[in-house]
Amino acid sequence: xAQFEPDxxxxxxxxxNNVSRKSLxxxxxxxxxxxxxxxxxxxxxxxxxxxxxxDLVVTDINMPHxxxxxxxxxxxxxxxxxxxxxxxxxxxSLSDIETISACMRLEIDAFLPKPVAVKDARQQIEQAVxxxxxxxxxxxxxxxxxxxxxKTNNQTSALRKKNTGQITTLNSLYDxxxxxxxxxxxxxxxxxxxxxxxxxxxxxLVKRLxxxxxxxxxxxxxxxxxxxxx
Numbered sequence: 001x002a003q004f005e006p007d008x009x010x011x012x013x014x015x016x017n018n019v020s021r022k023s024l025x026x027x028x029x030x031x032x033x034x035x036x037x038x039x040x041x042x043x044x045x046x047x048x049x050x051x052x053x054x055d056l057v058v059t060d061i062n063m064p065h066x067x068x069x070x071x072x073x074x075x076x077x078x079x080x081x082x083x084x085x086x087x088x089x090x091x092x093s094l095s096d097i098e099t100i101s102a103c104m105r106l107e108i109d110a111f112l113p114k115p116v117a118v119k120d121a122r123q124q125i126e127q128a129v130x131x132x133x134x135x136x137x138x139x140x141x142x143x144x145x146x147x148x149x150x151k152t153n154n155q156t157s158a159l160r161k162k163n164t165g166q167i168t169t170l171n172s173l174y175d176x177x178x179x180x181x182x183x184x185x186x187x188x189x190x191x192x193x194x195x196x197x198x199x200x201x202x203x204x205l206v207k208r209l210x211x212x213x214x215x216x217x218x219x220x221x222x223x224x225x226x227x228x229x230x
Contacts, residue, residue, distance in 0.1 A: 006031060006032035006033045006034075006126075007032060007033065007034045007035070009033065009035065009055040009056060009129050010035040010036075010037065010052065010053055010054050010055050010056075011028060011033055011035065011036050011037070011054070011055065011056045011057075011058060011125070012036075012037045012038070012039065012045060012048055012049065012052075012054045012056070012057045012058070013025055013028070013036060013037070013038045013039070013058050013059075014038070014039045014040075014041070014042065014044075014045040014057065014058065014059035014060060014063070014068065014071065015038075015040070015059070015060045015063075015091070016040050016041055016060065016062075016063040016064060017060070018040075020060070020116075021038055021040070023116070024058065024091075024116060024121065025038060027116070027118050027121050027122075028121070028125075030118070031118070031121070031122050031125075033125075037052055037054065040063075041063045041064050041065045041066060042059070042063055042065060042066025042067060042068065042070055042071035042074075043065040043066045044065075045057070045059070045066075045071055046066065046071065046074065046080050049075075049080050049081050049082045050080070050081045054082055054086060055086070055087060055129055056086070056087040056088070056089065056125065056128055056129050057071070057072075057075065057082070057086060057087070057088045057089070058088075058089045058091060058112065058125070059071055059072065059088065059089070059090060059091065060091045060092070061090060061091070061092045061096070061099050061148070062148065067146065067148055068090060068091075068092075069099065069102055069103070069106075069144075069146035069148065070146045070147075072088055072090070072103065072106050072108060072146075073106060073141060073144060073146050075088065076088075076106050076107065076135070076138075076141050077138075077141050077142065084135060084138075085133040085134070085135055087109045087128040087129050087131070087133070088106075088108045088109055088128075089108065089109060089110045089111070089112050089124055089125065089128050090103045090108050090110075090111055090112065091111075091112045091114060091116060092111065092112075092113070092114065093113070093114050094111070094113050094212070094214075094215050095190070095215075097188045097190060097192030097193075097194060097215075098192060099148075100188075100194060100212065101192070101193065101194050101195065102144050102145065102146065104194065104195065104205060104208050104209075105137060105140055105141075105144050106137075106141060106144060107135050107136070107137055107204055107205070108208075109127070109128035109131060109204070110124040110125075110127060110128045110208075110211075111124070111208070111211065111212070112124050131204075134202075134204075136200075136202040136204075136205075137202075137205075165181075165224045165225050166224070166225045167183055167222060167223070167224050167225075168222070168223060168225060169220045169221065169222050169223075170220070170221040170222075170223060171220060171221075172221075173209050173210050173213055173216065173221070174210060175221075176201055176206045176209060176210075176221070176223070177201070177206065178201055178202050178203045178206060179200070179201065179202075179225075180200070180201045180223040180224065180225060181198065181199065181200045181201070181223060181224040182195060182196070182197050182198065182199045182200075182201070182221070182222070182223055182224075183197055183222035183223055183224055184197050184221070184222045185197050186209065186216060186219075186221065187216070187217045187219065188212075188215050188216060188217060189215055189216065189217045191217075194209070194212070194216065195209065201223075
């Protein structure tokens with residue numbers, strides 16, 4: 001892999017809190033990032049994207065006008081001037097399970113838990129901008145609820161299907177592999193559903209689940225293997 005060069009990337013920081021936005025921008029400058037744009041809400045972010053090439057969007061979720069989920073969905077569904085595969089990091093509380101679930105279905109590249117730490121920011125940003133960019137869940141994007149006042153855990157997955165491969169039970173998130181299909185839901189410790197049964201896993205989703213290990217309820221994980229692996 002080529003050497004990572006922070007000064008080659010343009011990052012858009014979207015955060016409505018002035019102190020938090022300036023703090024994150026300061027962290028990025030100290031980490032070697034020189035091309036940094038900022039916006040106080042999703043609407044302004046979309047305007048910035050219209051006139052600037054952006055490699056990575058780091059966005060808060062709870063914002064006025066257009067919130068973070070709406071911004072992410074707009075990018076992923078090709079409703080902005082950014083490519084749908086643009087790297088995205090969501091800054092959010094790990095206790096907001098519905099938001100985390102929506103972010104994973106929109107295939108974000110990393111979570112940055114609040115309060116943001118310099119070390120976490122550096123690591124997640126580097127992984128996001130150097131990781132793979134393929135998207136696999138485009139057919140689910142339109143059904144994802146992004147209105148924070150209306151989000152619900154009762155959404156059903158369009159990926160549910162009849163079992164055709166071998167069903168097996170895994171004891172660890174680290175045993176998950178791209179190509180497996182969940183037979184049962186994966187829940188957070190507070191009971192909220194993070195990923196629903198019927199979801200076919202890809203590398204990005206497997207990575208997010210492993211990163212969220214601390215908030216996922218301990219449970220056997222039932223998956224269906226691809227025919228070639230069964």
